[in-house]
Amino acid sequence: MIHTIAFLLVAILGIGLFVWQIRKITRNINLGRDKDISGNVSERINAVLLVAFGQQKMFKRPWPAFLHLFVYVGFLVINIEVLEIFIDGIFGTHRAFGVLGPAYDVLMAVNEVLGALVVVACIIFLVRRNVTKVPRLTRGPEMRAWPKMDANVILVTEIVLMFALFAFNIADQKIAQLNSTELPGTFPVTASMVNLFGSDLSSLALIAGIGWWVHIIGILAFMNYLPSSKHFHIIMAFPNVYYTKLEPKGQFSNVESITHEIKAMLDPSYVVPPAPEGAQPQKFGAQDVEDLSWKQLMDSYTCTECGRCTSVCPANLTGKLLSPRKIVMDTRDRMEEKGESPLIFSPAHYKEESERVKATEERTLLRGYVTPEELWACTTCNACVESCPVNIDQLSTIMDMRRYLVLEESAAPAALNTMFNNIENNGAPWAFSPSDRFNWANDLYTVSKN
Amino acid sequence: MADLAARGETPEVLFWVGCAGSFDDRYKRVTRDFVRILDHVGISYAVLGMEETCTGDPAKRAGNEFLFQMQAMTNIATLDGYGIKTIVTACPHCFNTIKNEYPALGGNYEVIHHSTFLQNLINEGKVKVQGGGAFKGKRITFHDSCYLGRANNIYEAPREVLAALDADLVEMKRSRANGLCCGAGGAQMWKEPEPGSKDINVERAEEAIGTGATIIASACPFCMTMMSDGVKSQNKEDSVQVFDIAELIAQAEGLNG
Ligand code: SF4
Ligand code: SF4
Numbered sequence: 001m002i003h004t005i006a007f008l009l010v011a012i013l014g015i016g017l018f019v020w021q022i023r024k025i026t027r028n029i030n031l032g033r034d035k036d037i038s039g040n041v042s043e044r045i046n047a048v049l050l051v052a053f054g055q056q057k058m059f060k061r062p063w064p065a066f067l068h069l070f071v072y073v074g075f076l077v078i079n080i081e082v083l084e085i086f087i088d089g090i091f092g093t094h095r096a097f098g099v100l101g102p103a104y105d106v107l108m109a110v111n112e113v114l115g116a117l118v119v120v121a122c123i124i125f126l127v128r129r130n131v132t133k134v135p136r137l138t139r140g141p142e143m144r145a146w147p148k149m150d151a152n153v154i155l156v157t158e159i160v161l162m163f164a165l166f167a168f169n170i171a172d173q174k175i176a177q178l179n180s181t182e183l184p185g186t187f188p189v190t191a192s193m194v195n196l197f198g199s200d201l202s203s204l205a206l207i208a209g210i211g212w213w214v215h216i217i218g219i220l221a222f223m224n225y226l227p228s229s230k231h232f233h234i235i236m237a238f239p240n241v242y243y244t245k246l247e248p249k250g251q252f253s254n255v256e257s258i259t260h261e262i263k264a265m266l267d268p269s270y271v272v273p274p275a276p277e278g279a280q281p282q283k284f285g286a287q288d289v290e291d292l293s294w295k296q297l298m299d300s301y302t303c304t305e306c307g308r309c310t311s312v313c314p315a316n317l318t319g320k321l322l323s324p325r326k327i328v329m330d331t332r333d334r335m336e337e338k339g340e341s342p343l344i345f346s347p348a349h350y351k352e353e354s355e356r357v358k359a360t361e362e363r364t365l366l367r368g369y370v371t372p373e374e375l376w377a378c379t380t381c382n383a384c385v386e387s388c389p390v391n392i393d394q395l396s397t398i399m400d401m402r403r404y405l406v407l408e409e410s411a412a413p414a415a416l417n418t419m420f421n422n423i424e425n426n427g428a429p430w431a432f433s434p435s436d437r438f439n440w441a442n443d444l445y446t447v448s449k450n
Numbered sequence: 451m452a453d454l455a456a457r458g459e460t461p462e463v464l465f466w467v468g469c470a471g472s473f474d475d476r477y478k479r480v481t482r483d484f485v486r487i488l489d490h491v492g493i494s495y496a497v498l499g500m501e502e503t504c505t506g507d508p509a510k511r512a513g514n515e516f517l518f519q520m521q522a523m524t525n526i527a528t529l530d531g532y533g534i535k536t537i538v539t540a541c542p543h544c545f546n547t548i549k550n551e552y553p554a555l556g557g558n559y560e561v562i563h564h565s566t567f568l569q570n571l572i573n574e575g576k577v578k579v580q581g582g583g584a585f586k587g588k589r590i591t592f593h594d595s596c597y598l599g600r601a602n603n604i605y606e607a608p609r610e611v612l613a614a615l616d617a618d619l620v621e622m623k624r625s626r627a628n629g630l631c632c633g634a635g636g637a638q639m640w641k642e643p644e645p646g647s648k649d650i651n652v653e654r655a656e657e658a659i660g661t662g663a664t665i666i667a668s669a670c671p672f673c674m675t676m677m678s679d680g681v682k683s684q685n686k687e688d689s690v691q692v693f694d695i696a697e698l699i700a701q702a703e704g705l706n707g
Pocket of ligand 1: 298313378379380381
């Protein structure tokens with residue numbers, strides 16, 4: 001009885017806290033502009049199956065992809081066990097799913113094997129981050145103390161959770177052995193370790209109890225840590241991939257308000273459709289998070305901080321300041337500064353400034369976090385978008401800030417202003433006379449065509 | 451085009467030459483070679499000549515949406531005025547902009563990049579490259595344009611065109627969807643790069659030269675400029691040449707003699 005009450009209290013607290021945090025995050029995402037992303041349901045579901053469930057884009061780099069796959073499948077399967085823990089916790093049963101018989105044997109076996117693989121993968125991941133220091137995971141102005149610690153916290157937690165599971169299984173098997181009772185399930189990893197904790201029944205019961213509690217409290221704590229962490233991607237990847245941009249990557253968004261303006265300019269009889277009730281006049285482009293769309297804000301909550309985008313960015317590869325990962329992480333920081341922070345996270349974690357990126361004191365995303373120098377280094381090559389395992393559109397955010405610089409501040413680099421003038425005056429980005437446009441044909445066959 | 455329209459004729463395709471194809475001395479050669487191929491296969495085509503103006507792509511990528519839309523609407527009015535349905539262009543940037551971004555502004559056309567166009571001509575047997583000739587056994591590497599490749603998923607068409615040359619095609623390590631940008635996109639063509647440790651085109655040219663190819667094939671005017679400059683920076687311009695796929699086909703067909 002006490003066990004049940006204690007469990008219910010812990011569970012309700014854990015889940016309640018999580019819901020409270022999710023609501024904050026929903027409000028933060030809704031700071032963004034409206035954008036209608038709907039239709040093509042089957043294409044979207046397909047993307048979710050391939051990219052989110054199927055991890056398709058991870059396999060561009062097979063070695064980390066396999067390790068990540070263990071952790072991911074381990075996470076999915078272990079969730080079934082979490083369900084059992086809940087049932088046991090509430091009804092005071094013991095291994096409630098044991099009634100499934102052989103299916104339970106398989107489930108437990110798969111669970112343990114995956115658990116072991118998760119431990120192996122997490123250890124390798126820790127080594128990659130802390131010993132061999134894989135550049136994309138450790139370098140760059142955005143990889144400050146918090147993101148680095150965040151990754152390690154998660155990996156260590158996962159290892160601890162797996163060990164708690166193993167401890168529970170070992171003690172449980174030994175207890176059953178001593179009592180000569182039948183324990184449902186098979187345990188390929190721990191079966192040979194049953195004597196590890198000795199054969200004192202009361203201490204075994206204690207170990208089993210601790211293992212069980214650490215596992216469930218650990219999971220609830222982990223769940224509540226997610227919204228502060230890059231690990232939130234395990235939830236956000238699914239909706240974010242669902243709302244993927246389906247148009248060709250080269251198609252940049254159209255600014256409709258400008259279309260109306262130009263149509264009205266060219267044709268005085270053109271009637272600009274009235275703005276919806278209570279709509280604020282919008283800035284051109286994005287200066288701050290509320291000028292981005294909700295999808296772009298959702299992108300930033302989905303980022304795994306894996307650095308794949310930055311590691312293929314031609315600007316970053318050649319030493320420019322631009323890092324698409326930083327743009328995404330900055331968006332999240334700024335959103336949480338402007339909106340609400342989840343439980344642990346506070347943008348103050350980010351306040352250590354790197355030497356090269358000198359943001360100003362302006363409290364906006366543009367300039368306060370992202371400098372124009374970063375934005376102007378982008379070649380719009382889409383390599384970042386292509387590489388992102390969770391279909392984030394880094395480029396759209398870069399472009400929206402460029403638009404703000406040009407359209408609201410006229411702050412384009414001088415050479416680009418010259419290019420604009422050329423297009424305006426000569427119809428070409430270079431200073432050539434439009435009357436020379438056809439000269440290429442002059443010596444085609446020494447007689448001109450058409 | 452105006453002349454054709456005056457005679458009441460509509461061409462099969464409109465060849466959108468683009469600013470680089472009209473003004474850039476190096477790319478004018480590509481324009482001429484492409485036109486020679488069009489003449490060779492007897493397709494009826496027209497160009498807008500002096501009525502063509504910038505698609506607005508560089509303005510849009512630089513963030514100047516206003517200027518972009520002005521350009522786009524001017525061009526759409528011209529194209530619609532002549533009842534144009536099909537457009538072919540040798541510039542991936544013009545291709546991407548007209549194909550993907552003009553529809554939202556009321557311009558709907560079938561737009562074909564010259565790589566796909568040439569691929570079709572070869573598949574239909576209209577262009578028969580005889581046994582490769584000049585290129586047999588030459589080592590050629592293809593540099594993907596971002597606006598053809600990742601932006602529009604066209605990876606195979608230019609490669610199939612090159613395959614017709616019967617040459618020794620080699621791939622760079624970063625190719626197709628993983629191709630590295632030449633550094634010109636996003637209006638970088640018109641400005642100095644931001645401070646960094648290296649120029650992007652140098653990085654890419656090194657990679658291309660590293661394949662041992664003597665010809666770098668491209669299908670974009672800006673890639674051509676960037677790759678040529680990159681090759682020069684490595685003092686390799688005597689041993690490694692940059693050609694557009696249309697030039698290679700024209701050469702193989704003996705059209706540009
Ligand atoms: S689109 Fe811009 S940010 Fe993304 S990889 Fe290319 S240059 Fe880098
Ligand atoms: S934006 Fe995508 S590729 Fe870049 S760090 Fe985040 S998850 Fe990785």
